[in-house]
Amino acid sequence: MSKIRILIAKPGLDGHDRGAKVVARSLRDAGFEVIYTGLRQTPEAIVATAIQEDVDAIGLSILSGAHGTVFPRVVELLKEKDAKDIVVFGGGVIPEDDIPALYESGVARIFTPGTPTDDVVRFINENIKPKDVA
Amino acid sequence: MDNFCEKIFAGDVRASARLMRLVDDRTAGYEEYMKPVWKRAGRAHIIGITGAPGSGKSTMTDQLITRFRSEGKTVGVVAIDPTSPFSGGAILGDRIRMAGHSTDEGVFIRSVGTRGHLGGLSVSTMDITAVMDAMGKDVIIIETVGVGQDEVEIAMVADTCIVVTVPGMGDDIQAIKAGIFEIADIFIVNKADRDGAERTAGDLEMMLEITPRRSGWKVPVLRTAASSGEGIDEVVSVINAHKAFCGGNIKSARLEDRLLHVAYGVVREKIVREVFSEEKLRSLLREGADPYSAVDRLWHGEARGVGAAE
Numbered sequence: 358m359s360k361i362r363i364l365i366a367k368p369g370l371d372g373h374d375r376g377a378k379v380v381a382r383s384l385r386d387a388g389f390e391v392i393y394t395g396l397r398q399t400p401e402a403i404v405a406t407a408i409q410e411d412v413d414a415i416g417l418s419i420l421s422g423a424h425g426t427v428f429p430r431v432v433e434l435l436k437e438k439d440a441k442d443i444v445v446f447g448g449g450v451i452p453e454d455d456i457p458a459l460y461e462s463g464v465a466r467i468f469t470p471g472t473p474t475d476d477v478v479r480f481i482n483e484n485i486k487p488k489d490v491a
Numbered sequence: 492m493d494n495f496c497e498k499i500f501a502g503d504v505r506a507s508a509r510l511m512r513l514v515d516d517r518t519a520g521y522e523e524y525m526k527p528v529w530k531r532a533g534r535a536h537i538i539g540i541t542g543a544p545g546s547g548k549s550t551m552t553d554q555l556i557t558r559f560r561s562e563g564k565t566v567g568v569v570a571i572d573p574t575s576p577f578s579g580g581a582i583l584g585d586r587i588r589m590a591g592h593s594t595d596e597g598v599f600i601r602s603v604g605t606r607g608h609l610g611g612l613s614v615s616t617m618d619i620t621a622v623m624d625a626m627g628k629d630v631i632i633i634e635t636v637g638v639g640q641d642e643v644e645i646a647m648v649a650d651t652c653i654v655v656t657v658p659g660m661g662d663d664i665q666a667i668k669a670g671i672f673e674i675a676d677i678f679i680v681n682k683a684d685r686d687g688a689e690r691t692a693g694d695l696e697m698m699l700e701i702t703p704r705r706s707g708w709k710v711p712v713l714r715t716a717a718s719s720g721e722g723i724d725e726v727v728s729v730i731n732a733h734k735a736f737c738g739g740n741i742k743s744a745r746l747e748d749r750l751l752h753v754a755y756g757v758v759r760e761k762i763v764r765e766v767f768s769e770e771k772l773r774s775l776l777r778e779g780a781d782p783y784s785a786v787d788r789l790w791h792g793e794a795r796g797v798g799a800a801e
């Protein structure tokens with residue numbers, strides 16, 4: 358029985374991960390397997406983890422203003438590792454004006470603060486299928 | 492298929508991670524990949540670590556990874572956390588404590604939910620372990636929450652079984668008595684930086700005196716503080732001593748147990764899926780059959796298509 362697996366990571370140096378934990382919990386309650394890696398992950402660590410865990414998607418929570426570098430770097434590393442089938446989405450404090458550039462770089466969806474977690478669940482259900490071929 | 496397995500044997504992370512996925516999902520056809528994988532398995536040293544939630548298993552695993560890496564060994568980790576019985580989802584968070592190893596190519600960590608497999612959790616866990624073994628990992632650590640039959644089974648088929656306790660957990664020791672006591676090769680009282688470690692260790696030693704041994708190995712009780720690394724060197728040297736002790740007869744006996752265990756799990760899966768599916772059983776029960784007759788009727792071919800012509 359296949360199950361969607363999602364990595365929730367919190368890159369950057371700011372110190373709390375309440376938002377990421379709330380999302381992790383609602384994804385669990387929606388029936389997904391959530392791999393949670395905690396604070397201060399580098400893009401390299403996030404991508405290595407995503408590949409070992411064979412996740413379908415990576416959700417990044419960024420509060421520190423580092424979104425402009427972190428998101429494109431994660432997408433680029435996935436490409437390098439031949440893993441661009443892994444969907445990247447994210448949320449946190451991200452100005453509207455910066456979002457188009459992030460989509461341009463290959464990020465699938467950005468959720469701005471205040472988005473109901475149901476929307477995240479719907480996004481996943483509509484856009485992601487668990488991998489089932491060698 | 493050969494190509495896919497060759498990648499795994501060469502240690503390819505993507506291919507190996509994908510096979511673990513197919514195995515855990517029981518995706519149709521995964522068995523064909525597992526045949527050559529199991530043929531390759533049997534070289535790694537498999538360590539089971541079990542104990543109550545919060546006792547420090549992941550922190551301990553993190554420390555062990557560091558030591559084994561400095562001995563030049565490659566390491567695989569299977570970290571098991573419970574699946575929510577309500578949603579079927581899970582938060583798998585053991586990696587938080589092992590974050591320092593995520594970019595080390597000599598370390599492969601896989602998080603697994605308990606899910607609710609027909610053949611039992613221990614079977615899919617053993618399959619995943621076999622994939623790591625076939626990748627060429629020297630040491631594989633299985634971290635599992637120490638409650639329930641599945642966990643006992645996983646620990647039982649490891650080469651070295653470690654049980655982690657913490658000071659002052661009287662109830663914990665009660666729980667241990669219910670099965671895992673007999674199968675531990677090493678006991679650890681972690682959080683020995685806290686009060687009561689000596690007493691807990693003393694209690695354990697006393698109970699070990701009256702526990703029948705599985706082999707000639709004398710089960711030691713070690714004290715550690717995994718969060719500061721205290722006592723970990725000794726854990727590693729005892730693991731290595733146990734490995735040397737197991738070499739040859741015990742190791743091959745445990746491998747055989749492991750293979751048998753997986754075989755029986757696969758039997759359960761196959762029989763339930765192909766003969767006694769929930770759907771078929773429910774439909775007979777709904778017609779008013781008692782459980783015994785329902786099983787008899789399926790066993791003798793009814794609803795397997797035989798006699799459907801009547």
Ligand SMILES: Nc1nc2c(ncn2[C@@H]2O[C@H](COP(=O)(O)OP(=O)(O)O)[C@@H](O)[C@H]2O)c(=O)[nH]1
Nearest residue numbers: 544545546547548549550681682715716717718
């Ligand atoms: N005081 C103390 N805390 C520890 C020790 N080892 C682990 N911990 C803490 O205990 C908590 C649970 O540890 P974890 O490794 O996640 O436990 P697990 O659930 O058994 O995997 C964490 O907050 C650790 O930092 C120790 O030796 N002493």
Ligand SMILES: [Mg+2]
Nearest residue numbers: 548549585634
């Ligand atoms: Mg743990």
